[in-house]
Amino acid sequence: MKVANAFRSLGRARFPLAAPNWPTGVDRPPPERKIGLDYDHEWSRRYPARLVRAAVIDNVTRPLAHFVAPTTIRGDEYLRHVETPVIFVANHASHLDTPLLLTTLPLRFRHRTVVGAASDYFFDRRWKAALWSLTLAAIPIERSRVNRRSADVAAELLEDNWNLVIFPEGGRSPDGWAQEFRGGAAYLSLRTGKPVVPVYLHGTRRILPKHDDDHPGGSGTENKGRLLRRAQVTVMFGAPLTANEGENARRFGARIERAVELLAKEVATDWWTARQPTDEAASALHGPEGVAWRRAWALGPPGGIGEDRSWPTVGMAKLTRRPRRRRAMTRRTWTGSSVG
Secondary structure, three states: OHHHHHHHHHHOOOOOOOOOOOOOOOOOOOOOOOOHHHOOOHHHHOHHHHHHHHHHHHHHHHHHHHHHOOEEEEOHHHHOOOOOOOEEEEOOOOOOHHHHHHHHOOHHHHOOEEEEEEOOOOOOOHHHHHHHHHHHOEEEEOOOOOOHHHHHHHHHHHHOOOEEEEOOOOOOOOOOOOOOOOOHHHHHHHHHOOOEEEEEEEOHHHOOOOOOOOOOOOOOOOOOOOOOOOOOEEEEEOOOEOOOOOOOHHHHHHHHHHHHHHHHHHHHOOHHHHOOOOOOOOEOOOEOOOOHHHHHHHHOOOOOOOOOOOOOHHHHHHHHOOOHHHHHHHHHHHHHHHHO
C-alpha cells in the first residue's frame, strides 16, 4: 500500500520530476512530422537493417521479380571493371523498375546501393517511409526540382561509397515512352566525380504501368484495382560516363539522356544498327510527336519498341493507289464540277 501511494504521489509530481505544463496563453505548435524530406533514414544503412534487406532482396524480391518479369541482362560486362560507387540512371515505366534493377545488379553493387525515391509519395507516411527504407534502401528526394538538401544527402552517400539509383524522369511514364530527363544525376556526377551508368529497362511498361494522365509525375494511385501482368523484360547497361573537361551539368545531362536512348535503339535492333545515322524524327526513347493513338501505335506490341509497328506509309500508298485511267477520270470529273 505504501509503495502504491508513493507511485501515485510521484505521478502527481510537477517539474522537474515531471514534464512541465504548457502555458495556457501560448499556442501549442503542431507536432513535428518526421516524414518526407525530414525523414531520418540513417538507420536503414546500419548493419542489422542491411542484413535484413539483403535477405529479403536475395530470397524474396529477386525470385518474385524475375518470375513476374523473366529478364534478359545485357551490357553487364561494363560493370565488371568500373570502380564503385556509381550513379545508375534509368528510364521509368513501372513500379517494378526499382526491385528489378536492384536484383539484376552484381553482388558488389546490390547490397551497397540506395535508391532516390519521391519524398511526396514514398515518404508521405511513417510506415511507408520505414518500409521502403528497409526493403529498398530508399532515400527521399525532391523530384520536381534539384533540391539542395536532397543533393547534399545523395552526395554524402556517394562519398561514403554507396551507389545511387536515380530515375531522372521524376515519375513513371504515362504512356510507355520516356519523359524528359532532369539534371540531378549530371549535377551529382559533376559534384562528386563519380561515373554515371546509363540503364534502359525494356518491357516493364506492361507490368504495373501508369494509367491516369491526371497525376503528372506519378502519384502511385493509378494502378488501384489492376493486377500484375507477366511480361518479358530486358535490362540493358551502358558504358560508364563522366563529364568532359569544361562540360556543364546541362550538356552532360543531355549526353546521359542520349546514352539511354542509344540503349533503347540497341535493344530494338542491334549494336551496329543502333549507331547508324537515321533521318527519322521520332526518338527511340521519347517516341514520335503526335496524338496519343499515334504514339501508342509507334510504341508497338509488348515485345518491343517499334517491332512490327513501323508507320505504314508504303502500305498505305499501295492501298490508296488507283489505276491511271480511273484517276484521270476522277480528275476530269472534279475539274468539271468545280468550274460549274
